[in-house]
Amino acid sequence: MAGLLQVLLLLAALAVCWKPLGDHMARVYTTPKHSRFEKAVYRAVRVDPDAEQRWPVYAAGVVGFSFVSIVLLYLLQRLQPLLPWNFGRTVNPSVAFNTAISFVTNTNWQSYVPETTMGHFVQMAGLTVQNFVSAAVGMAVAIALIRGFIRSKTDRLGNFWVDLVRGSVRILLPIAFVFAIVLTALGVVMSLKSGVAVTNPDGSHGTIALAPAASQEAIKELGTNGGGIFNANSAHPFENPNAWSNLIEIFLLLVIPVSLTRTFGVMVGNKKQGGVLLGVMGVLWGGMLAVIWWAEAHPNGPLAKLAGAAMEGKEVRFGIPGSALFADSTTGTSTGAVNAMHDSFSGLGGGGAILNMLFGEMTPGGAGTGIYSILVMAIIAMFLAGLMVGRTPEYLGKKLGKREVTCASIAILAMPLLVLLGTGAALLLPGTGAALNNPGAHGFSEVLYAYTSASNNNGSAFAGLTVTNGWFQSTLGLCMLFGRLVPILAVLCLAGSLASQRKVPETVGTLPTTGPLFATMLTGTILLVAALTFVPALALGPITEALA
Template sequence: MSPVLAGVLQMLALIAALALAYRPLGDYMARVYSSDKHLRVEKWIYKGIGANPDTEMRWHAYLRAVLAFSAVGVLFLYLLQRLQGVLPGSLGFASIDPDQAFNTAASFVTNTNWQSYAGEQAMGHVVQTAGLAVQNFVSAAVGMAVAMALVRGFARSRTGELGNFWADLVRGTVRVLLPVAVVAAVVLVACGALQNFSGIHEVGQFMGGSQQWNGGAVASTEAIKELGTNGGGIFNANSAHPFENPTPFTNLFEIFLILVIPFSLTRTFGVLVGSVKQGYAILATMAVIWIGFVALMMWTEFAHRGPAPEIAGGAMEGKEVRFGVGASSLFAASTTLTSTGAVDSFHSSFTGLGGGITMLGMMLGEIAPGGVGSGLYGILIMAVIAVFIAGLMVGRTPEYLGKKIGTRQIKLAALYILVTPALVLGFTAVSMALPTPPHSILNTAAGSVDHSGAHGFSEILYAYTSGANNNGSAFAGLGADTPWFNTTIGLAMLLGRFLPMVFVLALAGSLAEQKPVPATAGTLRTEKPLFTGLLAGAILIITGLTYFPALALGPLAEGMAA
């Protein structure tokens, strides 16, 4: 079987699996977030944190709860890393330096999971499980909660109440993420993924010498890492490591975990707003963009010219021979179109245009299908923009799901889409412009990139794109473990996560206060293919206009020169 055909068949198998899970999982999540009953274990949690899950919150109260919970998470994870040296199960690893501890705490709380360290050489069992793995669950649940608040903004009328953050957080964790992650972890263990709390072992090598390996709760971490679109791995090689991703089947299964909740949330959205066709329209937009990116990625990697790539069947540098070009391309496109950041190959070794596709996937806002929760609220913001553009073209007040899109709504949507470009382009420009004096702690671009020219610029651009969009993957050539990059990427992650949430929740509150507008003959039918095309076009055009100059200096210049 040719490598191209194998890649296409894997994509078709993945689509079939996602289609089978779409309706049952989407309907189940709709029931979870609309139920007025609480499980016994949930009542214990509410009592422990002192929260009343039946109290409705307006958008500013909901936002305060999100920010307070996340701030406590950052502080706890920071202190856990700083105290690692005196904790049991540390495997002899020292405490984490302040700048790296801040970066890692910001990373995992924001669902980014950017890692400027090698996991198996820095983090002990307590930090990995009680710190990082816990945040893999709750940071994903925060994104789902904010998405549900926006959905209620569209579904409700004449009230500013958006639900209860604590109830949404706990239900998302206990009823959705935890049970699915347990099943996924069992599958991964059965397929050969590691799951233990062993210490460091000396392992002999075939060519002589030895290497040190430590175990860990790998399968359980891997399950929620992919399911919650997190991305941080226990091992530095991430999902290219055989302990995390043993076989081609587990590789495809992990891609399925990455995509299943973001795609299924469109069904949840349709059910909760009372029109599953609206959910199908959003799903179609996500699917068209995802399939297009996967196809482009496979084409750029298989079409790479040169004797070695032609003999190997594609550009194999930085790719696992267990998976090949097709599966690696499928994984790379899926992980950068979501906020996952897990990798089964090194994106810096992709072709120039292939690396550009990974960056563009993040620059879209990671909405095809995007992160758990964040993908849904991100594409709904773009839907508001698309409806507004359509209204301008026909001279009619724009409406979406029976809600008028006025001055306040469009300002909030515009602020949402401007946050991440400002962070990405601003931090990239400063990092490239600042010199690195001898023995300086800044160590900006000149002291950290392995390559000069277009690829070196791409390494910096990729890092801040990944951080600000809460992705977490990286071009491997960047030495990001410096005070400058740890601090600035940490700030980009925090601002890129929580500033957009401010605008999302404010928009949700303003929509919930409106009374529904009846549909007329002039109302744009947002469940039709015409709107799907308009929405996809708006996403690509807005992103292209924003990022094209930066992409032209980096991956496009490198790809055209190859």
């Protein structure tokens, strides 16, 4: 009952925020007015905020900004010994390379121990800044795609730099500021000290690490980033001390992806369109929550059955319900934060977390990535419907021809290609097997989880896999980079193609997209694509483990 109460409180909080936050984000991205601070930023970087861009220029802004961010973050890590609050810590080149790509792509995969590797200055000036802007990039791309649907006979999608600044300054920063204070009040640590010296019960001496955790924690969840300032992430009592902080963190990682469905409905002039997408997201999120929760509460294996639940790797202050709710939400939103060790989940529970990511960031997905991913899948669903009735498919008054379907196909195929090729190569190449700490099906699941997490820009891990060697550092870094940029480029190309069309009026032959028929068709398409692509791989890992 306590677990169900948590779910009800979470859903109630999201319902309260859905309309006001969704409407606010719609106003942010549609108003022609610029604040004084924003004008100062545009002058400093020599950007004309009133000049709109074609999709190749918008895409060049995304790619160029990402490339410069990777270089600067890499240099910041390598120069850490010269910076304040370094505490004598250094970052080696391969870790710096992997981490720079990870945080810029909104993945926040961490192949290092934060409290012994990163100094506070790099955390605040490097990683935390990327937590804001990487989320803002995803939101900007989503808005560009929505503009593609609502504009007609134009080649302009808006201005990337304006969308980036507004998303950061008007949406992410105020909310993160408020919740950083709330989390501090609940007991999340906020300190510039490296740690405190303690005497252990056996008389030995040690150090408990400290960090500016509350400010990082708020934007880490809000921007669906996930990188922890401590190695235990949101299972650490200094990042997530109690049940209330746990519930607030889950709320933060869901609130923007959920509210963007309202933003979509407001911007296209039909709020029911956003409600349908939210309903599909909710069904998939709720279904996977039920699978993970049931699997962890009814585990296989004699020891887990004796304990009454699969409590290994879970914090007792959260228990099965809080751990399952967090795991479902973090893998469904491409966040990657964890409050339990996913590697210790049962075969079915861990498989549910993997499948959640394999849906493709749309249950409800990351900040921005969720809404544009499900819109891409909606285009695929409408295309399939058009094939069945022998009619040129339409969605929101736009014809879906060869170019649109090609862009949508590239967007959904990039991730499976990276996951399956990366997993296969890692298991086949000699020497990589030494990284596996578990044999058999679970070892396969660890590798599959790693490449799934990286390619979906999630960042969580089955931590039994050792990924510190050069192969994993480089290949996972490339998966993060291409898993982020290839879908974004395809989505922006799709947006440009849609914006250039004239709106087609609805007729009696137009398939309604605001009712249960379309919702069912979209849900079925998502499940069908994931099943046809990944069931063979899942059968070798989590399914085999669950049946053992």
